[in-house]
Amino acid sequence: MSMAIQCIDCPSFYAIPSGVGFSDDFKNLVKNIKKQIQEICEPLTIGRPLEEAFKSLIEIYKECSEGNWDGYNALPITVNAFEEARNVINLLPTSIPMPEILSEPDGSIGFEWRKGQKLIFVISVEGKYRINYAGIFGSNKIHGSEYFGEMLPSVVIENLRRLFYR
Amino acid sequence: MPSPHGETSVFCISDLSDNEIWNIGDREVAQKRGLPLLGRADILAFHILNKNLKLMPDNNPPRHVNILDWPSEKSEQKLIAIELAENSQLHLK
Numbered sequence: 298m299s300m301a302i303q304c305i306d307c308p309s310f311y312a313i314p315s316g317v318g319f320s321d322d323f324k325n326l327v328k329n330i331k332k333q334i335q336e337i338c339e340p341l342t343i344g345r346p347l348e349e350a351f352k353s354l355i356e357i358y359k360e361c362s363e364g365n366w367d368g369y370n371a372l373p374i375t376v377n378a379f380e381e382a383r384n385v386i387n388l389l390p391t392s393i394p395m396p397e398i399l400s401e402p403d404g405s406i407g408f409e410w411r412k413g414q415k416l417i418f419v420i421s422v423e424g425k426y427r428i429n430y431a432g433i434f435g436s437n438k439i440h441g442s443e444y445f446g447e448m449l450p451s452v453v454i455e456n457l458r459r460l461f462y463r
Numbered sequence: 464m465p466s467p468h469g470e471t472s473v474f475c476i477s478d479l480s481d482n483e484i485w486n487i488g489d490r491e492v493a494q495k496r497g498l499p500l501l502g503r504a505d506i507l508a509f510h511i512l513n514k515n516l517k518l519m520p521d522n523n524p525p526r527h528v529n530i531l532d533w534p535s536e537k538s539e540q541k542l543i544a545i546e547l548a549e550n551s552q553l554h555l556k
Contacts, residue, residue: 360498366496367495367496368492368495368496369466369472369495370466370467370468371466371467372467401464402464402465402466402467403464403465403466403467403537405537407541414549415549417545417548417549419541419545421537421541429537429538429541430538430541431538431539431541431542431544431545432542432545433542433545433546433549438542438546439542440536440538440539440541440542441538442536442537442538
């Protein structure tokens, strides 16, 4: 059985840039692209992990969309944070395993990739156009914050590559 | 990770049996969330202090401790959180 794999250097094909056109032609183009994306996602190797990631995100949002969801005054996950997290999932290269998705007390949604002892990379979004990230790669550590608009910041892609392709 | 008030709630489990530890989790975490307890992470106080965090017991409820002095920058909090996770022991219920 052959498996379609997107190269890690290529931008994700799930996400369609928004706000680049307003005409009927553009709307038709977006509609056709969405249909083609749906067909690409039909094979289990691509579609199933994505579907499970979205399912996990929706469950977390349902559980944590009201304040104090942890019993210790955690902030609710807002719809903006949920939408931003959905964009993250859509923008992840398909060659990377789907992360574990979790909620954070400040209302952020976190994504965690763990390859083994001292090989971890985490990012989070809270609906404010920023991605916060941190990672441990053996004896090396990184952390930072980047603007998040329509594409995943290159530092996120580079560190996912570092985690899975070293 | 810290709460919006900059604290992380933990419980001191020194000298407690496994059952007693799980009871604290059921009473102070699971019941508050209305969800079943799936596991816990145990960590030595040394690892928390080693990250320049502070441990402030308040015994409210009994054995409750707050971890304080988290850095204000979110990404730095995340790094400390994953380092603490690396130094903790996961126990599944």
